[in-house]
Amino acid sequence: MENLENAWNKITLEHWWDVENFVRQLIDTANNTKEEVTGVAKWIELTVVPWSDVTVNILLDYYYDEIDRRRKAFAEETKERKKDMQKKITELVSWLSGLDFSDYETVLDWICDFQEASDQIGVSYKKRKIISIFKKQGYTILANISDDFDWEDAENFAKYVVWLALNWVNSGNVVTPAVHQFTNEWKQKFGKQAQADNARINEIRDSLK
Numbered sequence: 417m418e419n420l421e422n423a424w425n426k427i428t429l430e431h432w433w434d435v436e437n438f439v440r441q442l443i444d445t446a447n448n449t450k451e452e453v454t455g456v457a458k459w460i461e462l463t464v465v466p467w468s469d470v471t472v473n474i475l476l477d478y479y480y481d482e483i484d485r486r487r488k489a490f491a492e493e494t495k496e497r498k499k500d501m502q503k504k505i506t507e508l509v510s511w512l513s514g515l516d517f518s519d520y521e522t523v524l525d526w527i528c529d530f531q532e533a534s535d536q537i538g539v540s541y542k543k544r545k546i547i548s549i550f551k552k553q554g555y556t557i558l559a560n561i562s563d564d565f566d567w568e569d570a571e572n573f574a575k576y577v578v579w580l581a582l583n584w585v586n587s588g589n590v591v592t593p594a595v596h597q598f599t600n601e602w603k604q605k606f607g608k609q610a611q612a613d614n615a616r617i618n619e620i621r622d623s624l625k
Contacts, residue, residue, distance in 0.1 A: 426453075426454045426455075427442065427453065427456070428457075429455060429456065429458075435457055435479060436476060439475040440472050442462060442464045442475070443464050443471075445464075446465065446466040446468075447466050447467055449466070450466045452464070452466070457479065458483065460479055462475050462478070462479060497536060498536050501532075501534075501536035502536075502539045504532075508526065508533060509546060511526070512526075520570060520602070520606070521608060523555075523574065524599040524603075525599070527578060527591075527595050527599065528595055528599050530591065531592075531593060535593070543585045543586065546585055547586055550578065555575055555578045556575075556579070557582045570605070570606040574602060574606075576598075577595055577598045577599060580594065581595050
């Protein structure tokens with residue numbers, strides 16, 4: 417097996433290679449070519465200057481220390497994000513009592529915000545409460561699916577997107593990110609900005625008559 421060469425002086429470690437042999441190869445390559453060589457293993461760069469004092473153990477120590485540092489940084493970042501997303505999702509659920517459910521754009525924005533917050537592992541919320549509130553406002557889990565779906569109807573389209581989200585909430589899974597794409601498509605057809613743009617176009621057309 418040969419390493420993958422990304423550039424003249426850069427070598428990428430294939431996932432099945434032994435790291436110790438890889439760093440030894442970096443040193444040998446630098447010394448034989450008399451060129452500075454950079455190796456990349458798990459996104460960690462190891463640079464070797466020809467005939468330097470660097471040894472296999474020095475490179476390995478740096479490699480594993482960097483892996484440990486990144487692992488701790490990721491864990492801390494995840495902890496903070498979980499905290500932020502839990503706060504956000506708690507706020508979103510509390511806002512439901514005052515949400516204007518007749519404003520489909522506002523409802524879809526809520527769904528997208530909820531999807532982002534609930535996508536974080538470890539956050540919690542009362543799914544029955546959410547489903548119950550939406551149901552009382554005329555949003556059901558099986559709304560406008562299959563042949564009942566109407567792309568050209570704002571209410572039908574919006575309630576279909578909400579159904580996607582509620583269905584995932586009801587199943588206990590993370591809401592599908594597809595709600596963002598559908599919401600953007602809905603806004604392009606029926607959103608406040610789309611309506612304003614259409615009104616402006618009509619004004620221009622009328623002025624040209």
